[in-house]
Amino acid sequence: MKTWLKELERELKKRFYLTEVNDILSYYEEMIQERIDNGEYIGDILSDYDAKEIAKSVTTDVVMKRANDTYRTLVRSSKQLMQFLLTTPLLIPLGFAYVIVIIVFVSLIISLLATVFGLAVGMTVIFINMVQSGLGQNEILGFIGVGLMGFSLSIIILIGLSQATLYIAKKLVYLFSKIAKNKGERR
């Protein structure tokens, strides 16, 4: 039993966090122990379980159960989901759809970031030109005021964008996990 649990642990560690690994391991350890206590032979019990298959089959549930509220967990969940979808024959089309959605989503974020950055650079260039062209103090002060307002607005947009990114990415992971799960269960 210990050898099999080690094998399951190895498979789970490739995909999940330690707390998730421990939760699944303790569940199967308890199940196997209960079956042994009820008179079943260890060989028969273990022949019912396939460590690789177990690790794969719980992927969508584990990913869905995760809070996924930091970029780190989101990137990890996203990678695991993508890997799972692209290595499960029935789910490969869904895997490709997920990859495309992620590419579009990341491109949009990069475009928005580039726009905000471009605005900041543009404002700086205009400000330098105004100083060099010898404008009066009032005009320059007025422009600094407008510039600061623009800068504050950009910061607000960036914060909002960061939260929206997190939220949408989280929903995407959940949505695709759910579709994959439903498709898997329909098999």
Next chain:
Amino acid sequence: MKQQVKKGVLEIFVLAILMQGDSYGYKIVNDLVQYIGITESTLYPILRRLEKANELNTYNVLFQGRNRKYYQITQIGKKHIDEFLLEWEDVRKIFDILVK
């Protein structure tokens, strides 16, 4: 039972078992397997889903020198059963009207 129907009712059956009293994984599988095809691997995600939805609580009990995890239905879990049964009644009523 058809896979699509089974998928929807398994959670309710697990909750129904727990309505009789707190239980643990192995016993839940054994209690259910008499009526519906279910394995330990099928039960694991169901238990975790219900746990995440706060439809059941868990606690450990020391049994023969090892931990046995018990599952206990919550008020949210009971509400889930009630809502499901109401919906089921509605389905039945609509079906009866349609076949009349």
